[in-house]
Amino acid sequence: MQVRRVGHSGLEVSRIGLGTMGFGVSSDETASIDIVRAFLDGxxxxxxxxxxxxxxxxEAMLGSVLATLGVRDDVVLASKCVVGVRDGRVVQDASRGMLLRQLDASLEALGTDHLDLWQLHGWDDxxxxxETxxxxxxxxxxxxxxxxxTCNLPGWLTALTQATSLARPAGTGFVSAQVQYSMLERSPEAEVVPATEHLGLGLLAWSPLARGVLTGKYRHGTPADSRAANPAWAAYMDPFLDAESTAVVDALLRAADGLEVAPAHVALAWLRDRPTVASALVGVRTPEQMTALLASEDVTLPPEIIEALDDVSSPDGWES
Structure with a gap:
């Protein structure tokens, strides 16, 4: 797989990354081990x-997986701070004490002495x-x-954090901005993408397949074992299952049929080559899904396909 520099930094990452939000939820430790092995093999x-x-x-689950496989030195390990769990509640705290405690806890859970990338997972006003x-x-x-x-910050906050950091005597500067970005969620192109271009940041895109909708699996119904079938996920899935999204998915399926590749490969290839994107973070439940998505590495979209997908997925009110 090709690797890319993250923005103007020296950090290099694979252009398909592995998001592990499902580790310990939709994937047990055995499945997680197999997923990471398939990811590294690809x-x-x-x-x-x-x-x-x-x-x-x-984090503890991932740390156990990395230790079992003995692959800590083979991965670019990224975690986050600000948002955490305290006394069973999700809290958002960017104070110095909280962040440094989170860092020590993350390193212990992950079984490592350092993180390759540490991201502000939100904003604490x-x-x-x-101080942050x-x-x-x-x-x-x-x-x-x-x-x-940074992670999940709007464009103006991304710019503010970078400018403020670089102006400080000991400022480290930021190298990346992680946001939700896909063919069905192009709002980052209004502010975040221009900010990353101007500031020299690399963009890490989470949910690049719009929670699985861009695989085409919801086109003719809702699979019983899918997230869309779970009422708890309704607020997260419904925005991607409306009429406008269906038109985009239809165009994606036509492009995939014409190219004789999987719809997910077209969606990942389209996103992978957007401006400033360093890596698209995919989440999977099985190693087979991981291997299938990594095959997108071999897909290059013709310019006319890119233009057609740009047009059909362009948000109303502004040009892409």
Whole structure:
């Protein structure tokens, strides 16, 4: 698999990354081991987690998987801070004390002495930005973190954090911005993508298949074992199952049929080559799904297909 530099930094990642939000939820440890093995066998390197995943169990699960396989040095390990679990509740706290405690806990859970990428997983308007940045500087200068990034911030906050960090004497600067981005969720192109272009950041795209909708599996109904069949997921799935989304999926399926490849491969190839995208983070339940998605590496979309998909998926009110 090809690797890419993350923005203007020296950090290199595989252009398909592995998101592990399902580890300990939809995939048990045995399945997670097989998923990571398949990912690495396919040339993948970037593995992304967070303290809040699996109600606080996700990092420990991933740490156990990496230790079992003995592959810590083979992955670019990314985690997050700010959002965490405290006394069974999800909290959002960007204070220096909270962030450094989260870092120590993440390193212990993951069984490593450093993170390759540590990302602000949201915004805390109760804590001064300068205090948050000081925690990141301590993390980097102590060697426990190699690079820092943002996650789920709008364009203006992405720019504010980068500008403020670079203006500080010990500022580390950010290298990446992680946001939800797909053919069905192109809102980052309004602010976040221009910000990353201007600031020299690499974009990490989560949910690149729009929670599975861009695989085409919902086109003729809702599979009983899918997230869309679970009422708890309705708020997350419904925006991608409306009439406008259906038109995009129809065009995607026609393109996939014409190219004789899977719809997911077309969706990933389209996203992979958008401006500033360093990696698309996919989440899977089985190693077979992982292997199937990695085959998108061999797909290159003709310009006319890209243009057609751009047109049909372009948000109303502005040009892509």
């Amino acid at each position: 040339g993948g390197t970037l593995v992304d987690t967070a303290p809040v995943y699996a109600e606080g169990r996700g 109760r804590t001064p930005l300068e 940045l000081s925690a990141l500087e301590i993390a980097v200068t102590s060697g426990r973190v190699r690079y820092v990034g």
